[in-house]
Amino acid sequence: MATFRNGKLVNPVMEQRIREVEEVWAPQLPDIHKEVEERLRRVVPNRVRNFKTYHLFEIEYDENIQYAGQINKLTYKIKVGPLFFRETDENKKQTIMHEMAHVILIGFSKHTKGNREILRRAGIHAIANDAPELNEIYQQQKDNYIRRSNYAIKCINCGATSYRIQKSKVVQYPERFRCSKCGGKLVVISR
Numbered sequence: 354m355a356t357f358r359n360g361k362l363v364n365p366v367m368e369q370r371i372r373e374v375e376e377v378w379a380p381q382l383p384d385i386h387k388e389v390e391e392r393l394r395r396v397v398p399n400r401v402r403n404f405k406t407y408h409l410f411e412i413e414y415d416e417n418i419q420y421a422g423q424i425n426k427l428t429y430k431i432k433v434g435p436l437f438f439r440e441t442d443e444n445k446k447q448t449i450m451h452e453m454a455h456v457i458l459i460g461f462s463k464h465t466k467g468n469r470e471i472l473r474r475a476g477i478h479a480i481a482n483d484a485p486e487l488n489e490i491y492q493q494q495k496d497n498y499i500r501r502s503n504y505a506i507k508c509i510n511c512g513a514t515s516y517r518i519q520k521s522k523v524v525q526y527p528e529r530f531r532c533s534k535c536g537g538k539l540v541v542i543s544r
């Protein structure tokens with residue numbers, strides 16, 4: 354049975370995922386933030402951003418996210434997509450730690466070799482889906498999704514591209530949105 358949430362139709366699977374995010378992961382964010390900070394501080398003390406609070410990050414389920422997780426560096430909101438829920442609890446936590454590290458580790462916007470090395474030494478997955486056995490599944494799912502997609506949304510600044518099957522809000526009104534990586538303007542390309 355489908356229900357409504359904030360005026361949106363939500364099926365039982367989505368409902369379950371939203372609840373897991375709200376009830377299991379959201380309450381842990383302050384502890385996970387603290388842990389990421391401590392782990393990074395042991396490796397690169399000078400590159401750890403200090404926040405006055407551990408109640409900074411938010412987390413939300415978004416079924417359009419094609420990675421396990423992504424973070425908006427301006428709002429500190431982590432979004433997790435369907436792939437997140439294929440992971441073990443430990444890998445889910447790693448996904449959250451990785452996304453937080455994008456904000457807490459100064460200079461970590463790209464997954465450069467140097468940044469990946471720092472994360473590995475801190476015991477944080479160096480790419481969002483760092484569990485090797487899962488990488489292939491993710492790649493296949495991503496390829497599949499891209500193949501089935503009808504729209505590409507491209508950032509005119511950094512070139513980051515995401516894909517949509519349905520005519521979602523961002524497809525209809527790209528001018529109302531900004532690139533989650535760099536804040537650049539978006540254009541929609543029909544495929």
Ligand SMILES: [Zn+2]
Nearest residue numbers: 451455480481
């Ligand atoms: Zn990343």
Ligand SMILES: [Zn+2]
Nearest residue numbers: 508511532535
């Ligand atoms: Zn961009």
